[in-house]
Amino acid sequence: MTETELSRLAGTVRPVAADALEAAQARLDKLTKPPGSLGRLESVARRLAAVQGTTRPAIRKKRIYTLAGDHGVTEEGVSAFPREVTPQMVLNFLRGGAAINVLARHVGAEIVVVDLGVDHDFQGVDGLVHAKIRRGTRNLSREPAMARDEAVQAVGVGVDLARRAAEDGIDLLAVGEMGIGNTTAASAILAALGGLDPEQAVGRGTGVDDDGLRRKADAVRRALAVNRPDPSDPLDVLHKVGGFEIAGMVGIFLGAAVRRLPVVVDGFISSSAALVAVRMAPAAEDYLFLSHLSHERAHARLLDLLDRDPLLVLEMRLGEGTGAALGLTLVEAAARLLSEMATFSEAGVASKGA
Amino acid sequence: MTETELSRLAGTVRPVAADALEAAQARLDKLTKPPGSLGRLESVARRLAAVQGTTRPAIRKKRIYTLAGDHGVTEEGVSAFPREVTPQMVLNFLRGGAAINVLARHVGAEIVVVDLGVDHDFQGVDGLVHAKIRRGTRNLSREPAMARDEAVQAVGVGVDLARRAAEDGIDLLAVGEMGIGNTTAASAILAALGGLDPEQAVGRGTGVDDDGLRRKADAVRRALAVNRPDPSDPLDVLHKVGGFEIAGMVGIFLGAAVRRLPVVVDGFISSSAALVAVRMAPAAEDYLFLSHLSHERAHARLLDLLDRDPLLVLEMRLGEGTGAALGLTLVEAAARLLSEMATFSEAGVASKGA
Numbered sequence: 001m002t003e004t005e006l007s008r009l010a011g012t013v014r015p016v017a018a019d020a021l022e023a024a025q026a027r028l029d030k031l032t033k034p035p036g037s038l039g040r041l042e043s044v045a046r047r048l049a050a051v052q053g054t055t056r057p058a059i060r061k062k063r064i065y066t067l068a069g070d071h072g073v074t075e076e077g078v079s080a081f082p083r084e085v086t087p088q089m090v091l092n093f094l095r096g097g098a099a100i101n102v103l104a105r106h107v108g109a110e111i112v113v114v115d116l117g118v119d120h121d122f123q124g125v126d127g128l129v130h131a132k133i134r135r136g137t138r139n140l141s142r143e144p145a146m147a148r149d150e151a152v153q154a155v156g157v158g159v160d161l162a163r164r165a166a167e168d169g170i171d172l173l174a175v176g177e178m179g180i181g182n183t184t185a186a187s188a189i190l191a192a193l194g195g196l197d198p199e200q201a202v203g204r205g206t207g208v209d210d211d212g213l214r215r216k217a218d219a220v221r222r223a224l225a226v227n228r229p230d231p232s233d234p235l236d237v238l239h240k241v242g243g244f245e246i247a248g249m250v251g252i253f254l255g256a257a258v259r260r261l262p263v264v265v266d267g268f269i270s271s272s273a274a275l276v277a278v279r280m281a282p283a284a285e286d287y288l289f290l291s292h293l294s295h296e297r298a299h300a301r302l303l304d305l306l307d308r309d310p311l312l313v314l315e316m317r318l319g320e321g322t323g324a325a326l327g328l329t330l331v332e333a334a335a336r337l338l339s340e341m342a343t344f345s346e347a348g349v350a351s352k353g354a
Numbered sequence: 355m356t357e358t359e360l361s362r363l364a365g366t367v368r369p370v371a372a373d374a375l376e377a378a379q380a381r382l383d384k385l386t387k388p389p390g391s392l393g394r395l396e397s398v399a400r401r402l403a404a405v406q407g408t409t410r411p412a413i414r415k416k417r418i419y420t421l422a423g424d425h426g427v428t429e430e431g432v433s434a435f436p437r438e439v440t441p442q443m444v445l446n447f448l449r450g451g452a453a454i455n456v457l458a459r460h461v462g463a464e465i466v467v468v469d470l471g472v473d474h475d476f477q478g479v480d481g482l483v484h485a486k487i488r489r490g491t492r493n494l495s496r497e498p499a500m501a502r503d504e505a506v507q508a509v510g511v512g513v514d515l516a517r518r519a520a521e522d523g524i525d526l527l528a529v530g531e532m533g534i535g536n537t538t539a540a541s542a543i544l545a546a547l548g549g550l551d552p553e554q555a556v557g558r559g560t561g562v563d564d565d566g567l568r569r570k571a572d573a574v575r576r577a578l579a580v581n582r583p584d585p586s587d588p589l590d591v592l593h594k595v596g597g598f599e600i601a602g603m604v605g606i607f608l609g610a611a612v613r614r615l616p617v618v619v620d621g622f623i624s625s626s627a628a629l630v631a632v633r634m635a636p637a638a639e640d641y642l643f644l645s646h647l648s649h650e651r652a653h654a655r656l657l658d659l660l661d662r663d664p665l666l667v668l669e670m671r672l673g674e675g676t677g678a679a680l681g682l683t684l685v686e687a688a689a690r691l692l693s694e695m696a697t698f699s700e701a702g703v704a705s706k707g708a
Contacts (some may be wrong), residue, residue: 032446033453034434034560038676039649039669080388081704088703092386097696099387105694106687206388295393313667314684315393322392329683330668333460340459342451349442350435 001156003148003235006254006280009159013257013281016050024049027056030343040311044289044334051262051287052171057335062109062328063165064174064321065252066093066100067158069117069244070136071181072145076219078184080207086180087120089320093178094127099318100176103325107332109174111321114161116154117179117244131157137243140188141219144227144240151239151247158251159258166259174264174291174328175252175273176321177245180206183296186272188220188241190302192229193275203268203296206317234279242276249273250280257284264331266324267294267317271302278306291327292316355510357502357589360608360634363513367611367635370404378403381410384697394665398643398685399692405616405641406525411689416463416682417519418528418675419606420447420454421512423471423598424490425535426499430573432538434561440534441474443674447532448481453672454530457679461686463528465675468515470508471598472533485511491597494542495573498581498594505593505601512605513612520613528618528645528682529606529627530675531599534560537650540626542574542595544656546583547629557622557650560671588633596630603627604634611638618685620678621648621671625656632660645681646670 001009024046029035036042049057068090074083092098093113104111114129115122119136122128133154137145146154165173179185183205191201198220204213220241223229227240238247250273256263257277265274265288278285285307292312293299303310311330316323344351355363378400383389390396403411422444428437446452447467458465468483469476473490476482487508491499500508519527533539537559545555552574558567574595577583581594592601604627610617611631619628619642632639639661646666647653657664665684670677698705 031453032443032451033672037560037649037670037672038453039671041668041670085704088701089386092696092701092703095696095701097386097701099385099392099691099695102690102694103687106683106690206391295391311668314395314665316391316395317393318387318391326684326687329460330680333457333680336456336460337453340456341453342446342449347442347446347449347451349446350439 001152001159003152006152006155009258010254010281013283015283016286020050020053021046023055028338031341032344032347032349038337041334041337044331045338048262048331048335049338051260056339058339059171059332059335061170062172063170064104064109064111064176064325065114065161066111066176066178066321067114067116067245067248068178070119071179071185071243072137072139073141073184073219074181075139076141076215078212078216078219079180079205081180083180086178087118089178090118098320099322100320103322107325107329109325109328116157116248133244140185140241141222142226145242146239148239151235154244154247155251158248159255162252162255162259162261166261172262172328172331173256174321174324175249175270176266176324177269177319179243179245182243182269184216184219185241185243185246186269187298188223189237189272189276190298191220191224192237192241193231193279194301194305196301200301201298203298234276238276246273250277253277253284253288254281257281257287262287262289264289264291264324264327266291266321267319268296268299268302269319271299275302275305289327289331292323294323355506355513357506360506360509363612364608364635367637369637370640374404374407375400377409382692385695386698386701386703392691395688395691398688402616402685402689403692405614410693412693413525413686413689415524416526417524418458418463418465418530418679419468419515420465420530420532420675421468421470421599421602422532424473425533425539425597426491426493427495427538427573428535429493430495430569432566432570432573433534433559435534437534440532441472443532444472452674453676454674454679457676461679461683463679463682470511470602487598494539494595495576496580499596500593502593505589508598508601509605512602513609516606516609516613516615520615526616526682526685527610528675528678529603529624530620530678531623531673533597533599536597536623538570538573539595539597539600540623541652542577543591543626543630544652545574545578546591546595547585547633548655548659550655555652557652588630592630600627604631607631607638607642608635611635611641616641616643618643618645618678618681620645620675621673622650622653622656623673625653629656629659643681643685646677648677
């Protein structure tokens with residue numbers, strides 16, 4: 001993918017139709033329940049229906065893309081876990097032993113693991129989508145994490161993953177990630193696009209102590225000073241302070257929106273990718289479903305910049321797509337309620353005030 | 355069941371073992387994830403493991419009991435829906451068209467509908483558990499809703515339902531209810547047991563307007579004045595201002611605790627039943643999992659009296675067990691994470707700081 005192709009793609013994203021939202025609401029109000037009594041599930045169902053262009057949305061096939069990449073900024077001591085954990089966890093995903101595997105099975109979703117930039121040679125490893133662009137980003141606190149065209153290439157991988165999902169008949173996508181050091185990249189994106197002070201944009205990630213937290217804020221501060229990412233150019237921010245797996249998720253969000261596929265966003269890191277995608281194509285927001293508010297302290301600020309509320313608040317902070325998996329089953333529940341419930345007249349039930 | 359038998363049963367409820375909680379925590383900390391990163395799901399998994407007395411909890415069979423009953427207080431104009439809706443919705447449950455049917459299918463749970471006090475003759479209707487005690491309670495704002503022995507009888511039905519679930523090999527129970535007028539009864543229980551002013555204890559239920567809300571507060575105020583329920587005697591409160599389906603849920607909570615079966619609580623009304631059960635047998639709380647904070651405005655005050663946090667906040671206010679069904683799938687997810695995830699050593703993953 002070239003940058004021109006990416007711009008063209010972003011330009012084709014269209015919001016969902018207002019009349020489709022109204023038609024879904026009209027059906028919701030005929031179902032055997034007090035109006036509005038399904039709460040947040042009703043707005044989810046309504047938007048999902050509009051995304052699918054029907055008042056009877058159906059979710060048959062679900063897929064979770066878990067994207068992995070390493071981060072040069074780990075040399076600044078920003079993570080509680082060593083860098084080798086990224087490839088080790090990728091292998092754990094492939095063997096089915098990680099939290100995301102358990103939750104994917106629980107919610108009936110397929111999981112597809114993609115290497116976009118892990119610092120490990122996975123040659124010959126089965127069951128992994130091999131889309132490595134480089135063995136990890138450069139240290140964003142000293143230089144751009146990726147070249148601009150590398151970032152575009154990673155976005156292109158994501159666009160392709162969304163296309164493949166559509167071709168495979170997937171009705172609902174979810175994303176997640178694995179990458180030691182990637183909360184620092186996500187914090188840098190938040191600081192750059194949200195105009196936040198680095199202290200406000202960082203959190204404890206997988207569990208750094210106070211010193212680690214200071215090192216993260218420091219790394220983000222230097223990243224902004226050295227790279228001067230331009231908040232009016234989301235691709236500039238992405239390539240300078242992002243990561244390969246983050247860029248891949250940006251591509252999935254854009255590609256899904258183009259193909260009118262709903263996508264469930266995971267936690268802090270995938271939300272930073274969602275913010276980049278929405279800055280590239282504002283209407284992409286209509287296709288995003290925010291699964292949860294994570295325990296990462298800056299996540300709330302990040303979600304404030306996306307104009308949607310998360311479905312869950314469970315103090316999770318694991319990534320991988322674990323929050324998205326749970327969000328996905330709630331989105332599916334909402335769709336089924338709209339499609340499968342009886343109406344007052346079908347059921348012979350008196351409606352309000354009747 | 356007699357009152358003496360009920361007291362004896364309540365006296366046999368034991369808290370979960372502290373060492374079982376510790377053993378579950380020890381396993382949680384060996385799993386391939388940063389310690390604590392599954393957030394609230396970890397405390398759910400830990401307690402569920404302790405309830406089952408294992409570090410590898412298993413949820414194979416799930417059942418939702420939806421209990422129905424009518425309320426004499428409807429003659430005070432406290433509900434937005436007419437009283438006939440209770441039997442109409444019971445029939446909707448049996449035909450599979452209600453929200454709870456859709457959600458039960460979605461989460462893979464069986465649903466069992468029980469008539470404890472609906473003002474309708476269901477003779478010959480299949481698929482319904484016939485346990486009617488009377489065709490609706492008396493008007494609690496004028497006289498006791500139930501005789502003391504009627505309430506005991508309804509609790510006994512619930513105890514029996516929990517016993518049957520255990521015998522049927524159910525691993526996880528959930529409860530819900532249907533009964534036009536029952537938010538008023540639940541509010542009266544909350545006001546009586548929590549020492550709240552009636553205004554603080556009522557909400558809009560299925561959607562009453564401001565006048566309806568005043569009538570509800572008024573009905574609760576008169577209920578307390580006329581009946582003088584004794585907060586130190588939960589059975590006194592239950593029979594004077596409760597309802598048949600509420601008493602049935604009290605019995606399920608107690609019976610489940612005795613049989614060490616975890617139970618997921620639904621919204622405002624089932625939480626009022628949980629409060630009564632916990633006042634009868636404080637250790638019963640260990641077996642309860644609160645599914646959601648509902649949109650009913652007094653629910654937060656009610657949950658404050660139960661020493662647990664709800665899993666979901668989705669502005670739902672439908673009852674039937676709809677919140678409990680979603681809570682149930684989260685509890686099951688937590689159990690599966692604890693049982694199915696690989697440990698650091700099994701997966702060959704470096705742990706924190708390694």
